[in-house]
Amino acid sequence: MPNRNFTAENLQLKDNIDICFKLNSRDVKIKVPCTYTLLDILRYELKHTGTKEGCGMGECGACTVIMDGGIVNACLVLATAVSGRDIWTIEGVSAKEDAKPIIDAFVAKTATQCGFCTPGMIMASYYLLSKYKDPTDEQILEGLSGNLCRCTGYAKIVEAVKAAARELNGAKKEARDA
Template identity: 50%
Template sequence: MINLKFKLNGEKVSVKTEAGVRLIDLLRNNFGLTGTKEGCGVGECGACTVLMNKKAVNSCLVLAGQLAGASIETIESLAEGEMLHPLQRNFLEHGAVQCGYCTPGMILSAYALLDENPSPDEEEIKEAIAGNLCRCTGYKQIMDSIKATADELNSKNK
């Protein structure tokens, strides 16, 4: 067992855990953050995507023992109460959600993209979410939502 300290959704947290526990299990089991989903366990589907030091990573491939000092953000950190993040709102307005299982990871990949590249073109959007498999939507409405969010945020920042 190790005593692990890291930053989770903006707050400093500490937890006693085995070092080999995967980040996804730590989030779901120790912190009750079940918005992070498991789809494959081998880093292929992206359902478990979280932000680690602002970058999108598969939380099924990060071990607790590797976390010390890291900053982790999950889907639960995006909305402020009932106030959705523009990405979340645009996902709803554009019909980008069907079963919703890939949605948290998808939104976080999009979030990381816009953080790094506020005006992505279509190819860049596709590349950013290529590691997030969705079986329901065919991706179109997801890409529309991301584009709309970029436009919205850019027009606000002008």
């Protein structure tokens, strides 16, 4: 992927690179090994450990983050591609007001068990509910199909997303009515 603020012509494998990006609305400037992924940067350099590594191959979704408004597997985004991006992780999203209904619903519906997939699941759910106000069952199943969970069988996760959608819509309606 061509990156924006970075030139990589003579880059060696062991070189460090400087990158700047926005993380949860704050500016980050950091030097990292050029072989690092966004996931490595988050977990090892910035100690944002809420984003999990389940496979490191873009197959499980445990490292789901929001990049420039879309969801990505952080383990597949190379450091060079992070420069200039607007990144949101579970640490940032979980503090946002419009994520509260999702978090509450995941608690109330017991939509987490071992919890390892859960931050990624929350990110995918948050993105899904920002995209669809009132998602259909099909849209929920499709929207979360990139996030593997080995514990729950997904039923309670889907229930939680539906409950959060209802809550969000209700809250918006209340705001409009007021």
